[in-house]
Amino acid sequence: MASPSDSQTASSLIETIQLEHVPSSYTVLVGLFKDVSNAEFLQQQLLGRNSEYEYAFIDASSVISRIQVLAAVYKAITIHMSGSMKTPNVHSEIVCSLSPNNNISEAYRRFGITPSSSKHLIIVKVLTPLPAITTTTTSSSPLTPQAVHQHLFANVKGTPTPFTDEVLQSGLTDWAKVRKYYKLNGVGWLDSIKDESLRRREAEVLVLGSMALRSL
Amino acid sequence: MAKTAQWRKIHPPPPPPAQQQSEKPHEPKPETEQFPLPTILTYPSSTPPTLITQGAEARLYKTTYLLPSLPAALKYRPPKTWRHPVLDARLTRHRILAEARVLTRCRRAGVPVPAVYAVDEGAGWLAMEWIGGPPARAAINEWLKRRKEEEGGEGRAVPVTGKEERDKQLVALMRRIGSAVGRMHGVGVVHGDLTTSNMMLRPWEKGREPANGYAATGEGVGDGLLDGDIVIIDFGLASQSTSDEDRAVDLYVLERAFASTHSRAEALFTATLESSYKETFKQAPVVLKKLEEVRMRGRKRSMIG
Numbered sequence A: 001m002a003s004p005s006d007s008q009t010a011s012s013l014i015e016t017i018q019l020e021h022v023p024s025s026y027t028v029l030v031g032l033f034k035d036v037s038n039a040e041f042l043q044q045q046l047l048g049r050n051s052e053y054e055y056a057f058i059d060a061s062s063v064i065s066r067i068q069v070l071a072a073v074y075k076a077i078t079i080h081m082s083g084s085m086k087t088p089n090v091h092s093e094i095v096c097s098l099s100p101n102n103n104i105s106e107a108y109r110r111f112g113i114t115p116s117s118s119k120h121l122i123i124v125k126v127l128t129p130l131p132a133i134t135t136t137t138t139s140s141s142p143l144t145p146q147a148v149h150q151h152l153f154a155n156v157k158g159t160p161t162p163f164t165d166e167v168l169q170s171g172l173t174d175w176a177k178v179r180k181y182y183k184l185n186g187v188g189w190l191d192s193i194k195d196e197s198l199r200r201r202e203a204e205v206l207v208l209g210s211m212a213l214r215s216l
Numbered sequence B: 001m002a003k004t005a006q007w008r009k010i011h012p013p014p015p016p017p018a019q020q021q022s023e024k025p026h027e028p029k030p031e032t033e034q035f036p037l038p039t040i041l042t043y044p045s046s047t048p049p050t051l052i053t054q055g056a057e058a059r060l061y062k063t064t065y066l067l068p069s070l071p072a073a074l075k076y077r078p079p080k081t082w083r084h085p086v087l088d089a090r091l092t093r094h095r096i097l098a099e100a101r102v103l104t105r106c107r108r109a110g111v112p113v114p115a116v117y118a119v120d121e122g123a124g125w126l127a128m129e130w131i132g133g134p135p136a137r138a139a140i141n142e143w144l145k146r147r148k149e150e151e152g153g154e155g156r157a158v159p160v161t162g163k164e165e166r167d168k169q170l171v172a173l174m175r176r177i178g179s180a181v182g183r184m185h186g187v188g189v190v191h192g193d194l195t196t197s198n199m200m201l202r203p204w205e206k207g208r209e210p211a212n213g214y215a216a217t218g219e220g221v222g223d224g225l226l227d228g229d230i231v232i233i234d235f236g237l238a239s240q241s242t243s244d245e246d247r248a249v250d251l252y253v254l255e256r257a258f259a260s261t262h263s264r265a266e267a268l269f270t271a272t273l274e275s276s277y278k279e280t281f282k283q284a285p286v287v288l289k290k291l292e293e294v295r296m297r298g299r300k301r302s303m304i305g
Helices: A007-013 A041-045 A066-081 A092-099 A104-111 A147-156 A165-172 A174-180 A196-213 B001-009 B087-107 B136-151 B165-186 B245-262 B261-282 B283-299
Strands: A013-019 A027-034 A055-059 A121-126 A159-161 B050-054 B060-066 B071-076 B114-118 B125-129 B198-201 B227-232
Touching: A007 B087, A027 A066, A027 A147, A027 A165, A041 A055, A055 A066, A055 A104, A055 A165, A055 B165, A066 A092, A066 A121, A066 B114, A092 A104, A092 A121, A104 A174, A121 A147, A147 B245, A196 B087, B050 B165, B087 B114, B087 B125, B136 B165, B136 B198, B136 B261, B165 B198, B165 B227, B165 B245, B165 B261, B245 B261, B245 B283
Parallel strands: none
Antiparallel strands: A013 A027, A027 A121, A027 A159, A055 A121, B050 B060, B060 B071, B071 B125, B114 B125, B198 B227
8 A cells, every 4th residue: 555645646545436327527536534633624614615625524433434425425416416405515415415314414513524523534526517506706617636636635634545445444433433323233133243344244234225215 | 246137037037057157147138228217327337227127117227336346226116107297206206215114124124135225216216235146936946947857857746845855955945035034024014025036045155154054055956056045125015014914915925926936845835934934033923823814815805894
């Protein structure tokens, strides 16, 4: 694994992911930053609706796998396409899509960025075909992936790290939190699975199911 | 996994020759073009969606979810043009949601069903985990066929009683079926259309064969043909119910379906089903008593009185 400080590989640490069954006019960029020291500043930008900081900042401790994040991104994109967003933009929609219920502020608190607890952040940027619906500024020039890379590296004070299941599972996931948020504590048979990777996979599909049936 | 698409219902149960592994997946059937894809499947993907089966209410596609490496089953309920659009949208929405809820409920409770990946009740689709392997129906029929050939293929088909050593794989599979149904009923779900076509036989992963006597690998007819976990699918007619009547009807439907598709093993099935059902479901005795009643009168309750 490349040293995270290696600047040559750094930009490859922001992944461009083409999701299945998503129009190619959408581009999804995902990066994982460890030990982020300016979470408070980043959250302030979100709260101030600073459009330059329009990202989905996801607290990595509430995440167990890549698939979980990608499922949230996918759901947010389908909601964006259908024009039925309940939050300001596709990025806030991603954070809410991680939640198993419809409480928006709770979703921000649990899955989004919080100055006190967010140490490791998964950051997602979705470049949408139309200029973002909530553009506050009149910046008509569309963002490029390169511009996103540069902006993230310049403004997120943390260590870019490959966004892989191995990294997430090497101690970033706070299982107590995940179990509470997705109500996995009462699921006895899950705990009795001895094979760890199998147990993780089963937990993952239960999480996906909870996300899919949010509100329904 | 891709190889197993051929096994699904649309293709008449398979009869694969000796090596199922070497058989190529069927070419996507022309049916695929007969129906417009749901919008969601018109967006780019690494492999084109394949129509697996077409029912009265819904179509099932094999496709991918999120990543090219993650196969998924997408169930789509197309709009019914003969219904009033508002009513149609509501019915579709309700049915998709009901199915998704039942599936997640089962899955959380550890009942072997496909996991729910994503739901768009407005657009009328539900994406689920792809379950590899043949339907139990196809596997059992193939097994019975080989057993017959082993007997010499001549003469009348003698009932399979399960007493012979070589039949222990079949008995083990029947026990897994009874146990899965018992677990499903135990969490308050009735299926509504239990047949051996609605149960997949998902191959065991290496080293993960169950060691509890529900598996019987090794000697017997047709190497490992009946190996695998039972996964119950198609909850399109399912409901959340704890009524013994509903449960008994579920068992009755399964029993009838089994009798008509695998008649040689009918008696064995009834006995094995009942005993394994009891093992996983506490209220089984009451249901089995009810089943007697249902057998006498058939699936429908009398409309008289």
